[in-house]
Amino acid sequence: MRPLEDITVVDVTQALAGPLASQTLGDLGADVVKIERPGAGDLTRAYSPDYGGLSAYFVSTNRNKRSVTLDLTTEAGRAVLHDLASEADVFLHNLAPGNEEAFGADYETLSDLNDGLVYCGISGYGSNSPYTGEKSFDVILQGESGMMSVTGSEDSPARVGVSICDISAAMTAIYAITTALYHRERTGEGQRIDLALLDTSFQFLLYHVTNYFATGEAPGRMGTRHPNLMPYQAFETADAYVIVGVVSEAYWPRFCRAIGREEWIDDERYATFSDRVDNRGELDAKLEAIFAERSTEEWLTVLGEEDVPCTRLNDVADIASDPHVDARGMVEEMDHPDLGTLRAPANPVEFSTLETSADRAPPKLGEHTEEVLSELGYTETDIERLRSEGAV
Numbered sequence: 001m002r003p004l005e006d007i008t009v010v011d012v013t014q015a016l017a018g019p020l021a022s023q024t025l026g027d028l029g030a031d032v033v034k035i036e037r038p039g040a041g042d043l044t045r046a047y048s049p050d051y052g053g054l055s056a057y058f059v060s061t062n063r064n065k066r067s068v069t070l071d072l073t074t075e076a077g078r079a080v081l082h083d084l085a086s087e088a089d090v091f092l093h094n095l096a097p098g099n100e101e102a103f104g105a106d107y108e109t110l111s112d113l114n115d116g117l118v119y120c121g122i123s124g125y126g127s128n129s130p131y132t133g134e135k136s137f138d139v140i141l142q143g144e145s146g147m148m149s150v151t152g153s154e155d156s157p158a159r160v161g162v163s164i165c166d167i168s169a170a171m172t173a174i175y176a177i178t179t180a181l182y183h184r185e186r187t188g189e190g191q192r193i194d195l196a197l198l199d200t201s202f203q204f205l206l207y208h209v210t211n212y213f214a215t216g217e218a219p220g221r222m223g224t225r226h227p228n229l230m231p232y233q234a235f236e237t238a239d240a241y242v243i244v245g246v247v248s249e250a251y252w253p254r255f256c257r258a259i260g261r262e263e264w265i266d267d268e269r270y271a272t273f274s275d276r277v278d279n280r281g282e283l284d285a286k287l288e289a290i291f292a293e294r295s296t297e298e299w300l301t302v303l304g305e306e307d308v309p310c311t312r313l314n315d316v317a318d319i320a321s322d323p324h325v326d327a328r329g330m331v332e333e334m335d336h337p338d339l340g341t342l343r344a345p346a347n348p349v350e351f352s353t354l355e356t357s358a359d360r361a362p363p364k365l366g367e368h369t370e371e372v373l374s375e376l377g378y379t380e381t382d383i384e385r386l387r388s389e390g391a392v
Helices: 019-025 056-063 075-087 109-113 138-144 162-189 198-203 209-215 251-258 260-264 273-278 282-292 296-305 316-320 325-328 368-374 380-388
Strands: 008-012 033-036 066-070 091-095 118-123 191-196 232-236 243-245 310-312 331-336 342-345
Touching: 008 019, 019 033, 019 066, 019 091, 019 118, 019 162, 019 368, 033 075, 066 162, 066 368, 075 109, 075 380, 109 118, 118 162, 138 162, 138 198, 138 342, 162 191, 191 198, 191 368, 232 282, 243 296, 251 260, 251 296, 260 282, 273 282, 296 310, 368 380
Parallel strands: 008 033, 008 091, 033 066, 091 118, 118 191
Antiparallel strands: 232 243, 243 310, 331 342
């Protein structure tokens, strides 16, 4: 069985944070009903490149969902939304500030209809911030949260290569929703979850924040380097890059032997992480010169012989075809009756007796409108009326 197969989620989200959260709930068995604007749908449907008739971006976050088109600016569309929420277990949205009330999708309205509803709203700043009501997006949050201040080279900030602020919100929403469902199972009580992307982004700074509290100094950008560990970074080799992780003091002697500098093992300048961090400037320069002398494959061999954690720098093509990804089934193939087979990263969780799956390929816009409305008790005449009114 799949753990959430008796749970219904009404998903009024688009872009990344909300869709990734609802996709994961769908992987776990929930029936996810995705509400989209007629004619346009999720804004990522328009992103290039095209993949089998859908946006590749959209494919990555929208499997295991049924698409229903609703115009929430119409009274009839809002009435359908209320019917859906009345029967649902979870209502998830990332509506623009103010639209919850305008669309009749606020917690007070929906909880009056369904007092066991788990309601999760994802926004930039939550409901009680000085910034409440302002819109925000991943790149803005990366700058605002402090992430960009510790990402990039010393000369230039960089955006984290994945949409980390959106992903942090999605991961937090998943555990918040499942926790609220567990609480409801025990008490019968629904829940309102108020999730702010600035909060979920800030929590990802972890030791950067505690380092600041400990020293009073804000950490800066260090490229691939780590503020507390050394060496723990990428080095340019004669032909590419190698990444090395001396994560405990036990690895330092092994590392020294691998690079042919056994005399450093007892060198008081490099005896501990603190010593090496304090002398990072001179040590980095020496290591950069050493690693430039050999190819990446040569370094992987000698470092591997000493059991020093290391890897080559994979690109997306490398990791997508990696034997680990294949062995762990981390690429999901989804068959759509009209669009063919689509591939995307799979759910990473392996249970002992429970399952995750990708039974539904990402839907075409409004693909399941009639199906879902029929399940709610709407007749063909009702659905035709809604269509003529522009509500669906």
